[in-house]
Amino acid sequence: MSNFDDIFDPAPQNEDFDKEAWAAKKKAERDEIYFLADATAEEVTADGGKFRDYLDVQANFRHYSATNALLILAFNKDASRLGDKDFWRDQGVYIKRQEFSRPIKIIESNGEYTRDDGSIGVSYNIKRVYDISQTTARPRAKQPVSHDPRALLNAMIYKRPVEIRSVDELPDHASAIYDHEQKVIFVCRGLDADNLFCGLSKAIAEAEIALTTDEYIPENASYKAHCVSYILGKEFGFEVSDYNFGNPSDLLRTDDPQAIRAELSEIRDTAYDISARMARSLEKSKEPRQNEQER
Numbered sequence: 001m002s003n004f005d006d007i008f009d010p011a012p013q014n015e016d017f018d019k020e021a022w023a024a025k026k027k028a029e030r031d032e033i034y035f036l037a038d039a040t041a042e043e044v045t046a047d048g049g050k051f052r053d054y055l056d057v058q059a060n061f062r063h064y065s066a067t068n069a070l071l072i073l074a075f076n077k078d079a080s081r082l083g084d085k086d087f088w089r090d091q092g093v094y095i096k097r098q099e100f101s102r103p104i105k106i107i108e109s110n111g112e113y114t115r116d117d118g119s120i121g122v123s124y125n126i127k128r129v130y131d132i133s134q135t136t137a138r139p140r141a142k143q144p145v146s147h148d149p150r151a152l153l154n155a156m157i158y159k160r161p162v163e164i165r166s167v168d169e170l171p172d173h174a175s176a177i178y179d180h181e182q183k184v185i186f187v188c189r190g191l192d193a194d195n196l197f198c199g200l201s202k203a204i205a206e207a208e209i210a211l212t213t214d215e216y217i218p219e220n221a222s223y224k225a226h227c228v229s230y231i232l233g234k235e236f237g238f239e240v241s242d243y244n245f246g247n248p249s250d251l252l253r254t255d256d257p258q259a260i261r262a263e264l265s266e267i268r269d270t271a272y273d274i275s276a277r278m279a280r281s282l283e284k285s286k287e288p289r290q291n292e293q294e295r
Contacts, residue, residue, distance in 0.1 A: 037067045037070045044070070045248040045260055048247060048248060051245045055227055056234065060080065060234075062275060070264070071105060079104065081132040082104065082130065083129055088137070095134060096136060103128035106129060109124055109125075155279075158278065159277055167189065174199065178203040178210065185207060201228065203225070205271070208273070209224055223248075224263065
């Protein structure tokens, strides 16, 4: 008679299993990945073109952390859609045999744990994911987001952080500026949609950064807001080819890799918050039309 108890009871651990060696191996793997993230952070902030590549990855993977965007850039800057082997299997496709040993490694939270001193820490694992180009799936062209420019601009100012005032002219032919002393955004009248979106998104991002930071440094906040504006422009289909990022390390005011990652995280988080707010506004604007159609 067959015994099926092993279905419910885990197999006993091998007595030769060395838990400390296994933990050391996992730590070494995490250290290697964090080293790669730090090295990539230093690399992108030393060159404006490579910095743009990083922002392109972050714009494409808006739900991913800045550290993971750096890792994706390091492994495959052209990645467009990621998933682990189980994700792709659920889609009915598989990892190509020659690609299985070439995963993109990212960092994933494994939940909280209690340290010996009683404090709470967060455990992280290395997750192996694969781009769609590494699978048997047929790559599909990404469909651009299509929204009416007026709807996008209305979404941009939805729950804006400060007052917005229209003026006839601004210094240096700027389309919009954030005045930190007055806590006001000034927007030039008569702009086309591209210039208005790009200028307004930068000013709103700078206002959000200024109001949430302990130390407001205008040049630093303005540069990070410029990056946020680029990410949002990429996401919502506005013209961003004229954006220039100069020497990022000068404007981010740090050459420490971990501090760079913190600066990049602020850029990512600000862009994500504004984008999420815009998405809620766009969904809200659909409700009256949907209700009208249901009548």
